[in-house]
Amino acid sequence: MTVRAHLNYVNFHIFRNAIENKEIKDTQIKKHLELLVRILALDTLIKDGAPSFDSGYWGRGALNNLQKALDILLVQLRPQILNLTEAMHCPDHFWPTVLGN
Numbered sequence: 444m445t446v447r448a449h450l451n452y453v454n455f456h457i458f459r460n461a462i463e464n465k466e467i468k469d470t471q472i473k474k475h476l477e478l479l480v481r482i483l484a485l486d487t488l489i490k491d492g493a494p495s496f497d498s499g500y501w502g503r504g505a506l507n508n509l510q511k512a513l514d515i516l517l518v519q520l521r522p523q524i525l526n527l528t529e530a531m532h533c534p535d536h537f538w539p540t541v542l543g544n
Contacts, residue, residue, distance in 0.1 A: 451491060455480065455483055455484055458479075458483065462480060478516060482520065485512055485513040489509050489510060
């Protein structure tokens with residue numbers, strides 16, 4: 444569990460630093476990427492945050508509040524999901540498919 448938490452933090456930190464330090468010409472893309480990193484953080488806390496909840500660090504009802512915050516962010520991201528997935532070029536052999544088989 445400790446290794447997973449550390450790797451999640453490293454992923455979050457690298458993603459966050461890349462967004463802040465890289466020059467992104469389109470400000471809308473930067474906003475969408477910041478939204479994605481918030482979703483990553485909340486999702487990680489909800490899925491892997493049991494030790495912090497068990498320790499009493501979070502108050503009563505915190506998990507419910509985190510889930511509500513995640514739901515709000517997902518609603519904000521929804522209109523951009525297709526655009527974000529199409530923005531990254533991946534060769535056809537990268538995605539396994541059964542089309543034509």
